[in-house]
Amino acid sequence: MNDMTQPVARLSMAGIEALFALPFADLLYQAQNVHRDRFDPNKIQLSTLLSIKTGGCSENCGYCPQSAHHDAGVDKQPMMKLDDVRAAASAARAAGASRFCMGAAWRGPKPRDLESVVEMVREVKALGLETCATLGMLKDGQAEQLKAAGLDYYNHNLDTAPDFYGDVITTRDYQDRLDTLERVRQAGLNVCCGGIVGMGESRTQRAGLIAQLAALDPQPESVPINLLVRVEGTPLADAEALEPLEFVRTIAVARIALPKSLVRLSAGRQQMGDVMQALCFLAGANSIFYGDKLLTTGNPEWERDQRLFDALGLTPL
Ligand code: SAM
Numbered sequence: 363m364n365d366m367t368q369p370v371a372r373l374s375m376a377g378i379e380a381l382f383a384l385p386f387a388d389l390l391y392q393a394q395n396v397h398r399d400r401f402d403p404n405k406i407q408l409s410t411l412l413s414i415k416t417g418g419c420s421e422n423c424g425y426c427p428q429s430a431h432h433d434a435g436v437d438k439q440p441m442m443k444l445d446d447v448r449a450a451a452s453a454a455r456a457a458g459a460s461r462f463c464m465g466a467a468w469r470g471p472k473p474r475d476l477e478s479v480v481e482m483v484r485e486v487k488a489l490g491l492e493t494c495a496t497l498g499m500l501k502d503g504q505a506e507q508l509k510a511a512g513l514d515y516y517n518h519n520l521d522t523a524p525d526f527y528g529d530v531i532t533t534r535d536y537q538d539r540l541d542t543l544e545r546v547r548q549a550g551l552n553v554c555c556g557g558i559v560g561m562g563e564s565r566t567q568r569a570g571l572i573a574q575l576a577a578l579d580p581q582p583e584s585v586p587i588n589l590l591v592r593v594e595g596t597p598l599a600d601a602e603a604l605e606p607l608e609f610v611r612t613i614a615v616a617r618i619a620l621p622k623s624l625v626r627l628s629a630g631r632q633q634m635g636d637v638m639q640a641l642c643f644l645a646g647a648n649s650i651f652y653g654d655k656l657l658t659t660g661n662p663e664w665e666r667d668q669r670l671f672d673a674l675g676l677t678p679l
């Protein structure tokens with residue numbers, strides 16, 4: 363268990379597609395084995411999210427309620443005050459979170475914005491929490507500034523497969539995302555990078571997303587797998603719901619393809635029952651967003667997650 367020295371065998375696209383095609387029990391068995399090679403299967407890492415700057419974003423991501431291109435009823439708000447961020451982080455720590463992730467609805471941070479985030483990172487770090495930020499695309503030097511402030515992780519998602527990407531977002535391209543991920547890595551930050559499923563992509567495209575994530579070298583330390591939260595007013599509000607078992611399969615394939623990463627069961631948990639979440643943990647998910655809000659949409663209450671953990675014999679990592 364926890365042998366992080368074993369090298370990662372990189373799977374080809376064909377190998378990833380073959381995993382998706384396995385009988386369900388065989389896939390889950392394989393995912394559990396991979397999971398138990400390196401992790402305690404009864405421990406789950408808890409990250410709490412805070413939207414430090416909400417709404418009015420210039421990008422047109424088709425899933426996102428914060429885009430100024432859509433009318434999802436999320437108003438543009440000013441940046442949060444440092445004291446309020448500290449209070450939210452302190453409450454998250456008291457509730458048991460180990461990582462605090464600050465998100466901003468930006469294409470990327472302007473220099474003055476970054477100064478404010480740098481102060482927030484220092485304060486949150488001083489509380490003894492791991493820090494994460496997701497601020498959009500970074501320019502040269504910005505990742506280094508965040509690193510110097512004590513940032514541990516930067517979240518920037520690839521979101522989907524390259525051949526589906528243009529159906530979802532047109533204001534920034536796939537290569538922009540890869541460039542930001544490279545800057546984050548070069549600055550010595552840990553990488554948090556995943557995507558969203560349930561946007562109308564094919565199984566091959568879900569495999570394509572995982573192949574891209576698995577090809578990052580080194581692989582991301584954290585991999586959030588979001589199930590689309592269909593928000594009214596966004597272009598994807600009426601996307602066809604993904605079959606629950608197909609979502610569990612996606613988690614299992616991610617676990618096998620990214621054996622050292624924390625695989626986070628991310629957005630969409632409020633719409634899942636306990637049984638589906640239990641299957642996702644069995645498939646190798648070992649991290650969640652913890653706290654009653656994601657950025658603008660709901661997430662299970664702390665108490666409900668505590669009951670689920672008790673029922674499953676899970677404890678925080
Ligand atoms: N604005 C920055 C950016 O996009 O890079 C950071 C915040 S953005 C909200 C972070 C991620 O949240 C997106 O990349 C996407 O994967 C996820 N996300 C946004 N809206 C979502 C939704 N409705 N359902 C599931 N995931 C969503």
Ligand code: DTB
Nearest residue numbers: 465496586628629656657658659
């Ligand atoms: C990630 O992959 N998912 C989180 C976090 N990284 C920033 C965001 C989910 C957002 C869900 C929609 C909302 O609440 O606005």
Ligand code: SF4
Nearest residue numbers: 419421423426429467
């Ligand atoms: Fe803006 Fe991020 Fe939402 Fe895209 S996902 S619209 S970049 S806040």
